[in-house]
Amino acid sequence: MDLSSISPVLLVASIMVSATPILLAAIGELVVEKSGVLNLGVEGMMITGAVVGFVAAINSGSLMLGFAMAAxxxxxxxxxxxxxxxxxxxxxxxxxxxxxxxxxxxxxxxxKPYEGMKAASLPKLDIPLLGDLPILGRMLFSHDFMVYFSLFLVLAVWAFLKYTRAGLILRAVGESHDSAHALGYKVVRVRLVAIMFGGACAGLGGAYLSLVRVPQWTEGMTAGAGWIALAIVVFASWRAGRVLIGAYLFGGITVLQLNLQAAGLTWGVQYLSMSPYLITIIVLVFISSNRSRASHDAPATLGKTFHATR
Known part of the structure; x- marks a missing residue:
């Protein structure tokens, strides 16, 4: 095994690309769960966004339209x-x-009719001055638009939840929908908007897989990414910053096992392939073992039904 063939610069750059679809889906699901709704359909929304975005991009020739249709x-x-x-x-x-x-x-x-077709990928953005830096330029500042958009979205969601009145209302609905309703807030309306936002983010994550990371349509190409996004929200204790860390952790494990295989590691390849999912399960078990902390961090009405007439 020749570890010298693994370039740290390319490794970090690959991690950022690999983590982007999961990060988009997870940050959307975070907003949904902050409103008190548990949507386990992230995988379905991601794969739908992947195919719709790919079909729209192929037929229109516009990747931006593909992403818009996926959302x-x-x-x-x-x-x-x-x-x-x-x-x-x-x-x-x-x-x-x-x-x-x-x-x-x-x-x-x-x-089905689009299997085997390939789409033109997003061009990389060479940020002036920053992109010319010897190591950091290629590592951090030479990615496509969606990588930076996902990072901006994490920052925007964090600021929205922490500093805005609308974010406060969303969190209030998630913590006590009955109290929020008594104060005059439209609980169902708030939750529907949050659910649609989460769906749009999952669709964008799926489109990133089919339009950038692959880029082609393959049936079942999300390969459990939606379930990983759900796990990351729990791993992050429903905090936007930790969602970023979790997504990059999973992306790092995925890219590392591929690089180790390319470097000549032949023993236990199947264990390397399942390592991202195994580590996710271990993290969830570790968090779930501390029930008092998990119940404290989760929105109080997560998964509970709200009825305005009660």
Whole structure:
């Protein structure tokens, strides 16, 4: 095994690209769960965004339109979840699982004629001066637009939740929907907006997979990324900054195991391939073992049904 073949600069750059789709989906799910809603349909929204974004980009020749359509598809699909759980009061866990199954089936149907096709990837942004730095330039400042957009989104969500009145209302709805309703806030409306935002972010994450990271359409290409995004929100204790750390941790593990295989490591390749998912499970078990902390960090009404007439 020749570890000298692994370039630290390329490794860090690859981690940023690998983490972007998971980061987009996870930061959207964070906002959803902060409103008190548990949406387990992230995987379905991601795969739907991947196929819709790819189809739109192929047919229009515009990657930006592809990303826009992917966000719209994710938002519309999540709205169906919101209507069922917030208006018709269906079970959030069962409805979220159903949303994932619908997304997987719908993506297979839509994407069948487009298998094997390739889309033009996003160009890299060479940031003036910063992009010319000897090591950091190639490592941090020579990525595509969506990598920086995901980082900006984390910062925006953090500032929104911490410093804005709308963010305070969202958190209040997640902590006590009955109290928020008594104060005159539209709980269902707030949650529907949060759900659609989360769906749009998941759609963007899926589109990044099919338009940038691969870039082509392959059935089931999300490969559990939506479930990882859900786990990262718990790992992050529902904090935006920690979501960034969790996404980059998972992206780092994924890229590292691929680089080790390329460097000639032949023993235990199957263990390396499953290591990102295994480490995610270990992290969740570790957090869940401290029940008092987990219950303290989670929004108090997470997953609970709200009915205005109660």
């Amino acid at each position: 719209l598809a994710g938002a519309v699909l999540s709205l169906s979840f919101g209507v069922l759980t917030q208006i018709f009061l269906s079970n959030q866990v069962a409805t979220g699982l159903g949303l994932t199954l619908v997304g997987l089936g719908l993506s297979s149907l839509i994407g």
